[in-house]
Amino acid sequence: MTKARTHVLEAITQAKEPVSARQLCEKFQSDYDPATIYRALHYLEGKDRLDSFILHCSEHGTERYYVLRSNEHRHWFHCERCHRFTDLGLCRFDDLVAQMSAEKGLAITSHTFYATGICPECRQKI
Numbered sequence: 660m661t662k663a664r665t666h667v668l669e670a671i672t673q674a675k676e677p678v679s680a681r682q683l684c685e686k687f688q689s690d691y692d693p694a695t696i697y698r699a700l701h702y703l704e705g706k707d708r709l710d711s712f713i714l715h716c717s718e719h720g721t722e723r724y725y726v727l728r729s730n731e732h733r734h735w736f737h738c739e740r741c742h743r744f745t746d747l748g749l750c751r752f753d754d755l756v757a758q759m760s761a762e763k764g765l766a767i768t769s770h771t772f773y774a775t776g777i778c779p780e781c782r783q784k785i
Contacts, residue, residue: 663691667699668708676733676744677712700725712771718742734772740781741751747774 697714715721732750
C-alpha cells in the first residue's frame with residue numbers, strides 16, 4: 660500500500676468521528692495534493708476498508724464523510740451549530756430493514772442513517 664493510502668487510513672482509524680476529504684486535504688496539505696487524497700479514499704473504500712456517507716451541512720456544504728469499516732454498523736448525529744459528530748451507537752434498524760425487505764420483496768444490502776440537530780452543549784448556549 661502506498662504511503663498516502665497508509666497515512667489516510669491511519670488518520671481515519673485514529674479519528675473519533677467521521678472525516679471528510681476536505682479535512683484530510685487540510686491535514687496532509689504539505690505532504691499530498693488533493694487528487695492523491697481522493698484517490699486514496701476511493702481505493703480504500705473499494706477495498707472495503709472504509710465506509711462513507713454524504714451529509715449536507717449548512718457551514719461546509721455537501722460533503723462525503725469517511726469512517727473505518729467494521730463489523731459493527733453504526734449511525735451518527737451531526738450538530739448544525741458546532742458541526743461535531745456524535746456516535747449514536749450500533750445500528751438499531753436491522754429488524755426494520757429485514758421487515759421492509761420481506762414486505763416489499765426487496766433485497767436491501769445496505770442502508771445509511773444520520774440525524775442532524777443541535778447537541779446538548781449548543782442547546783445550553785441558546
